[in-house]
Every structure is written in structure tokens, then in C-alpha cells.
Amino acid sequence: MTLLVLDRVTVARGRRILVEGLSIALEPGDAALVTGPNGVGKSSLIRLCAGLLPPAVGTVEAAPCALADARLALDDELPLERALRFWSGKARTHESMAALRLDHLAAVPVRLLSTGQRQRANLARVVASDAPLWLLDEPANGLDADSTALLGELVAAHRAGGGAVVIATHIPVTLPNAVEVRL
Numbered sequence: 439m440t441l442l443v444l445d446r447v448t449v450a451r452g453r454r455i456l457v458e459g460l461s462i463a464l465e466p467g468d469a470a471l472v473t474g475p476n477g478v479g480k481s482s483l484i485r486l487c488a489g490l491l492p493p494a495v496g497t498v499e500a501a502p503c504a505l506a507d508a509r510l511a512l513d514d515e516l517p518l519e520r521a522l523r524f525w526s527g528k529a530r531t532h533e534s535m536a537a538l539r540l541d542h543l544a545a546v547p548v549r550l551l552s553t554g555q556r557q558r559a560n561l562a563r564v565v566a567s568d569a570p571l572w573l574l575d576e577p578a579n580g581l582d583a584d585s586t587a588l589l590g591e592l593v594a595a596h597r598a599g600g601g602a603v604v605i606a607t608h609i610p611v612t613l614p615n616a617v618e619v620r621l
């Protein structure tokens with residue numbers, strides 16, 4: 439079962455072509471690493487994979503996906519646990535909070551979280567989603583060394599469990615055996 443297929447895709451913003459003729463197929467366990475400087479089109483490509491941006495040319499087919507980008511999809515005013523519960527059941531919320539070492543912040547309003555804690559909360563939502571396809575836009579931004587290592591472990595576990603991942607990043611991220619898309 440293929441989890442993501444981009445077939446000769448062109449990504450455009452306004453009149454500008456950012457990506458032309460890109461084809462990718464991700465099977466369970468696969469990963470794609472999208473790299474390139476600021477403004478080149480990494481986020482646009484991630485949004486295309488999520489179905490939020492239509493291709494100018496070509497086709498996109500994706501399994502159910504979870505997207506984590508700069509927009510934290512959690513209610514700022516709610517305590518972290520309740521904000522995460524919007525997206526998943528109690529058991530998965532607790533498991534994902536534990537996986538991201540967020541248990542001690544369960545009662546803290548999302549708006550009070552630090553940059554790295556917000557990033558980990560974003561990843562907890564993805565983990566709890568059980569979506570087979572993870573789309574992570576700059577997931578290492580704001581993470582310290584321990585949390586960056588944790589991110590690597592979670593992605594590896596997701597792949598080992600039959601999931602696939604696309605990571606867009608402008609800073610080096612270790613992603614073994616990934617298809618590299620340099621923009």
C-alpha cells in the first residue's frame with residue numbers, strides 16, 4: 439500500500455513555479471527529506487502533500503495524514519492535555535504526552551508553553567493521530583539536543599510500525615534511507 443504518490447507535480451505560488459515535475463512514491467517505512475533555503479518552497483510542498491494546496495500540474499494521492507507546521511493547531515487558552523484531547527482519545531493523548539515528555543505540563547495553558555514545548559506539543563498531536571503519513575514542516579525548530587534525538591526516535595518508530603514521513607527542514611536532520619528532495 440503506497441502512502442504518498444506525487445506524480446509529475448508542479449507547485450506554483452502566484453505566478454512563480456517553485457517545484458516542477460516532481461515524482462515521489464512512499465511505501466510503509468519510507469521517508470522523504472525536503473531541504474533547501476528559506477523561501478524555496480518546502481512548506482508549499484508539505485501543504486501540497488496535505489491536500490491544502492492543489493498542484494498546478496500533476497496528481498497527488500495521500501493516505502490519511504497528520505500535519506505539523508508553524509501553526510500550532512492547539513487552543514492557546516486550554517490546558518495542554520485538554521487541547522490535545524480535542525484531537526484524540528484519553529489513552530492516546532496520555533501516551534503521546536508521555537512519549538514527548540510533556541506529562542508534567544498537562545495543566546499548563548498552551549499559550550504559556552516555551553518554544554520547544556510548543557513544538558513537542560505539536561508532535562504529540564501527530565503521534566496521537568495514528569495517521570499513517572506524517573508531514574512535518576521544520577519539526578526540529580526550537581528543539582534542544584535531547585528533544586531532537588527524541589524526534590528521531592519517534593520518527594524511526596513510526597516508520598518501523600509501517601508509517602511514512604515527509605520532513606521539510608532547512609537545518610540538518612538525520613533521516614536514514616530517506617528520499618532526498620533538494621529544492
Ligand SMILES: Nc1ncnc2c1ncn2[C@@H]1O[C@H](COP(=O)(O)OP(=O)(O)OP(=O)(O)O)[C@@H](O)[C@H]1O
Binds near residue numbers: 477
Ligand atoms: N499564499 C501565498 N501566496 C503567494 N505566495 C506565497 C504564498 N505562500 C507562500 N508564498 C511564497 O512562496 C514561496 C515559497 O514559500 P514557502 O513557505 O513554501 O518556502 P519555504 O521553503 O518553506 O521557506 P522557509 O524555509 O522560510 O519556511 C515564497 O516566495 C513565499 O513568499
